[in-house]
Every structure is written in structure tokens, then in C-alpha cells.
Amino acid sequence: MPEPGSSEAALEDSLTAVGVIPGTAVYMSPEQARGEELDPRSDLFSLGVVLYEMATGKKPFATGNVITTLDAVLNQKPVSPLSLNPSLPPDLEGIIGRAMEKDRGHRYPNALAMKGDLQSLRRETESGLTRSGLNRSGSGAKKTGARRPALPYRLATNTFQATSKFSHYILLGVSALLLTVLVAVGALFFKQRQMMGGGAPKNTIAVLPLQNMNGDISVEFLRFALADEIANTLTYTRTLDVRPSAITRKFVGNDVDPQQAGREVHVANVVTGHFLKQGDRLMITLEAIQVDGNRLLWQTNVTAPAQDLIALQAQMAAQIRQELLPALGAAGGFLDTGTRPKNAEAYDLYLHSLALPHDAGPNKDAIAVLEHVVEVDPTYAPAWEQLGVRSYYDADYSDGGEPMFQRSNKACERAVELDPNRVTAARQLIANHVERGELGPAYQAAQALVERRPESAEAHFATAYVYRYAGMLEQSTKECNTALALDPGNYVFRSCAWAFMELGKTERAADFVRLDAGSEWAAYIMPSILLRQGKISEAREAVKHMPSTPRYHRDLLEACLGLRPAADLDRMAQEAETSMPTEPDPETWYYQGTIFAFCGKKQAALHLLQSAVEQNYCAHENLLSDPLLAKLRTDTAFDKVLTAAGTCQEAVRASANTPGQ
Secondary structure, eight states: OOOTTSHHHHHHHHTTSTTSOSSOGGGOOHHHHTTOOOOHHHHHHHHHHHHHHHHHSSOSSOOSSHHHHHHHHHHOOOOOHHHHOTTSOHHHHHHHHHHTOSSGGGSOSSHHHHHHHHHHHHHHHHHTOSOOSSSTTSTTOOOOOOOOOOOSSOOOOOOSOOOSHHHHHHHHHHHHHHHHHHHHHHHHHHHHHHHTTSSSOTTEEEEOOOEETTOOGGGTTHHHHHHHHHHHHHTTBTTOEEOOHHHHTTOOSTTOOHHHHHHHTTOSEEEEEEEEEETTEEEEEEEEEETTTTEEEEEEEEEEETTOHHHHHHHHHHHIIIIIHHHTTOOSOBOOOOOOOOOHHHHHHHHHHHTSOSSHHHHHHHHHHHHHHHHHSTTOHHHHHHHHHHHHHHHHHSSOHHHHHHHHHHHHHHHHHHOTTOHHHHHHHHHHHHHTTOHHHHHHHHHHHHHHOTTOHHHHHHHHHHHHHTTOHHHHHHHHHHHHHHSTTOGGGGGHHHHHHHTTOHHHHHHHHGGGTTSHHHHHHHHHHHHHTTOHHHHHHHHTTSOOOGGGOHHHHHHHTTSSOHHHHHHHHHHHHHSOOSOSOHHHHHHHHHHHHHTTOHHHHHHHHHHHHHTTOOOHHHHHHOGGGTTGGGSHHHHHHHHHHHHHHHHHHHHTTSTTO
């Protein structure tokens, strides 16, 4: 157990903070740190960490805080156990290393396999066949005359940092080469940097979670809630592009460098700060920093009763409008349409809900809280917006189903009715319409949103989403590029990869996949990109890393690529020909249809594609350009699908000139 007051104690205490990933960070597997689905191999990683600590007396990833520890788990190689304890058997390092592979596919397949290696190593150690790291050169080895058998499961591992002289020579050589390259291109880089105004556009800004200076758990939720409220106020100016909270929440540590955070999320300005509860009062300090040059643009202090958060919100909003916006050169064009909280209890609960994660369980808790909030204060638009977004998550990623999907619609409609400039609610409502094939209303709403908020990356992404379902892929990719230019690095835009991929622009599709690199979703889409690139063997390997959740249809790709018996593919094709898909989203029907087409199952493919079009997934440009449909285009029945897709697309275009449709 860590000593009280030590850095390790502080690290483990901080893990209980609201909004921080649960679990002890130093023992987390990379997939747990990313919030992905876990399996028994995740436990083997944690066991490997425990063995490492037992063997060396040190934790492999412990740093000064949770954020840097999780970064180490995800991206850094620990020091070799043998370099910390040379008396260890070298094979023990190999066993620990395989258990701690960052890619779970390279770890032991199960605990039994790892147990087998440990038992074999124990037998060898007791019999004298295994040498320690101190005498492995040979002179001190016990000569038994017995031949040392290989461990049954252990493979070579590169989990740990290399320590050989050869590695140092390689590092020096690479460093010299990089230095030469940097000297050659340095002048060009700085010239381009000057032309681009230091990188990010000057109107971009991010609000980081605030620091809780005395660690009072009763106000811990304000770390995220106050940041959300500041960002919410900033979004009401036409000239600023504000990064969403989903992007900035990870900067929760007390030692975050605002300048580095700003560079990571591609903004020119960062708002940061801290708060302190003393008695019954809250004291808050806020400051805006210009990322290029690390220059302080603005600073203010706000004090309010801890029990009167509405007064606190009003003071902060006033300071932001009167002082921060002029400092940013964004004083004009403020849209004063925001609704104000009217009930202190409801507003306090609303702020608490902002700090709850979007995982299935906490998300349901947040929904229950928000339902009470909108009942008590039914005219506060941000609460309706949050209820709409969280209800969608419950419908799509948990077990909420159609009732929660409809609740999302109603809540977002109410938010936009109360405040037309709630961009997140408008975007969610557009997405909901699209996923139910209601392209006419979605098309009109997207056009109106972009016209009203042309500076909003979310507005352009929503429009791209509509165009994608309308089968207007060129226009969709144009809007995707605009959204990404306005908000580089926003993982929400990842689904733009589908439009580029189905146009055959796979390299650009991969750029959008990299926005969410390492996620389940990225593992899901990569085989589709590789198939469209003609890289069949690589696609076959990538399928093995896909999540097994039914909505991703890994079984179909396995059958198509020969990883299952041919009879499985025949059965799946027969089912697809004779029944309707169970998922409500027609884009997944198109996805399955393209896989069947690639596999030569034409009737199943045609049935799914026709069904998707009939559900208003128009797919006209997709049908003409998607590389996976090359074999299907020669079939006469394909013309019927293409004609229907064209009719679907024309109906969407016509709706733009027909109000109320």
C-alpha cells in the first residue's frame, strides 16, 4: 500500500475523481484505458503488471498522475525487468512481456497457456536448466548435460525497452539522419508556419476542465460542468469555433500544459482555470492563453455562494461576453438566444449530470437526473439537449431501443424550439431523421443549420451525414473536409470515412479512421477499406481484430474471406435473400450488401441494396463508384436498384424546395 502523501498515493486517490476512467490506472490494459470491450486477455495484462512489480519492485507505468500513466500504458514501453533485476531468469521476462503486449492479439490466448509457461519455467529453474540474467553468458551456468526444452507458448516479445549497445548505435544513426532532414526542411516549415499564422485558425478555442484546488469532493463535478458552461457561452458567437467537450475532457489532470493541450486539439486559444471552495463560497479563476507564444490574453476572478450556481453562471457569462470575447476579437455577432436556468435545484442537478460518463450505466443515471431537471425547469434548453443526446446513446449503444430513440427526438426538438442555436441538439435531430430514412426533413434542417452557423464544424458534419445517406458522396466528402478543417482531430467525424471509401478514395478514408485510431470502430471499418484497396490477405488478417459485437457483422466477413466454412456463407446469403435485416439503420444494410456482392452472392447483395434504397439510403453515387460492387454492375437486376436510387435522390433534392416536407 502506498505511503500517505506519496506520489503513488496521490495517483491512486485521484482515480476516484468524477469523470476519470475507473480502475487502478497502473494495472489497466490498453483496451480498458481506451474504454473498449474487455475479455480474459485484459486480465492477463494486469497479471503481467503484477508479476513485473513482484520481479522488479517497481510498477511498469506509474508516473505523476492518471493521465500520464494512461498515456504510458497506451504508448510507452516499460524498462526491461532484467535491467532492473539482472538475477531474473531471462524466460521470465519473456513470459511477463507476452502477457503485457499492448495488442491483446499478441498476448497469451488464455490463462492456461500462461500457466503452462510459468510451470515449465518453474520446473526448469528447480532442475537447474534455466540460467539467471547474471550468468547467461555461460561461464556461471550449471552444466547438467540436459537439453533445455522450449517453453510451450512463449514467443519473442518486444514489450520492453531495448538496452543493447546495438540499439544505442541504431538510435544515434537515426537521430543523425533525422537531424539532417530537419535542417533541410526547417526553413520551409517555418516559412509555411508564418504563412498559416502559427498553425490553427485564430478563431479556434478549447475550454479545458478546471482544477479543483483543495480537492473538495462535494464540488468535484464542477471540473467538467464549469468548462461545459464556459464553452456553451462561447458557442453563441458566430465568429468562434469552439471545440466540443468530448474532445477536451481528457485533459483532466492537475499538471496539464495548456499550450500542449491546445496544440493537440488544433486551436489557437485555450481557456483554463481553477476553483476553490472556502466555507460556503466558491472562488474561480479563469484565464485565456494564446497557444502560439503561450501569451496570456485574459484573466478574471469570480466569487459566488457555493449554493447559488445560477448566480455563478450569470457572472461567468457576463465576464466572458464583456471581457473575453473582445480580447479574442470576437465581440460582434453574439447570438443572444440562450435560455437561462430558473430553478437552483434543477440547475445544480444539471451540472452534476454533465460530469457523468456516457458508459451505459452512468448514462442511464444521467438520463434519470435530466428527466427530473426538465420536469422542474422545462424552459432550460441545454438540459433538453443533453437529454436528447444521452437518450440517443441509450437507444443506440445500450438497451434503450425505440422508446429512447423517440425520446431523443422529442428532447432535441424541444431544445431547438426553445433555442434555435443549440447546434448539438440540431445535429442530433438531423442524425435521428437520417437514420430513420426521413431525408427530406433532415436535408432542410441541415441546410438551415449551415446557413445559420457557417462557422460550426458540427453543422457541416451534419450536412455531410445527410448527403451521405442521400447518395451524394462528392458533396458529402466536401462537407467532411470543411468540418475537419474547422475542427481538426474531432473523432466524431470518423464516419466520414464511409463516403470516401465508397468513392474509392481509400487513403482519405484512412485519414478519418485515424481520428479514432485504436478504437473498436476503427477495427470494424479497416477490413472494408483494405478490401476496397484489393488487399485481400491484409483484410483477412484485420478481420481477426474486429470486435465480435453482432452489429459489426464480423461473422459475415469471416465467412466471405474463408475464415469460416463455405456452408456458413451459403446460410447467411439464404437468410439475407428471404428476410429483412433486423437493424433499423439502412446504411448497415448497404454495408452487408457490398460484402455479399464481393463474395459473389448476388441475390443476397441485390436484396439488401434494394432494401436499403427503399428505406431512403439512396446510395446512387455509391452504386456507381464503390469498388466492392464491380462484379454486380454487370447483372441486369442491378439497373433496377440503380434506378430506384436515382429516384430516391431526386426526391431528396425536391424536398429542398418544398417547405414542410
